[in-house]
Amino acid sequence: MNNSKELYLTTLRDKNATPHQFRTAATQLAQLLAYDTVNHIKTKKIAIETPNAATTGSTFAQDIVLIPILRSGITMLPSFLFYFEQATVGVVGLKRDETTAQAQWYYCNLPPLTANQQIIILDPMLATGGTGVEVLKKLQQIGVRDSQVLYVSMIAAPEGLHHIKASFPAVTFINAAIDQKLNTKKFIIPGLGDFGDRYFGTL
Secondary structure, eight states: OOHHHHHHHHHHHOTTOOHHHHHHHHHHHHHHHHHHHHTTSOEEEEEEEOSSOEEEEEEESSEEEEEEEETGGGGGHHHHHHHOTTOEEOEEEEEEOTTTOOEEEEEEEOOOOOTTEEEEEEOSEESSSHHHHHHHHHHHHTTOOGGGEEEEEEEEOHHHHHHHHHHOTTOEEEEEEEOSEEOTTSOEESOOSOHHHHHHTOO
16 A cells, blocks of 8 residues: 555544544545546547657547445546546445445436446445445346446445455455454454544534
């Protein structure tokens, strides 16, 4: 992990960070992850004209679709739209049942999806992987291959990564940190608590 990511993660983990400090660090970390994600996108050569001569440049080879998972994933969207300004956005909502730890759907609004798009899922905290599996199942049902998917998180638990990889081995994961484990309540350790509550101030 580079130093800048570690600095922002330290603020996010600190239980004494104010909501303003937490939001600022979350935005800064999302920007770094968005920058990292650019390096995973296929490009193609195009012909362009400079003011002085003809030359070649690069552009994205596929259309980009950003899919934030409500509610926390929406906090990463502005940073990713900065780098992928032409992207289409789909939004999905799942809430974890705190008794069973199972993900329950409550919202889904996806654009038309094809086999020739780059799908980027935004999910700050990848804990059990249950939510990710449900979203990927939904995408698979409409023809998206797991090899098309980049799954971007700030913090991931080993259990969650293993859970998703077991069913969708071709998904590429991008994260700032892989933490130690999940506790008995299925929270990431050391983690940072509930991301959404801390970001939105709903503790």
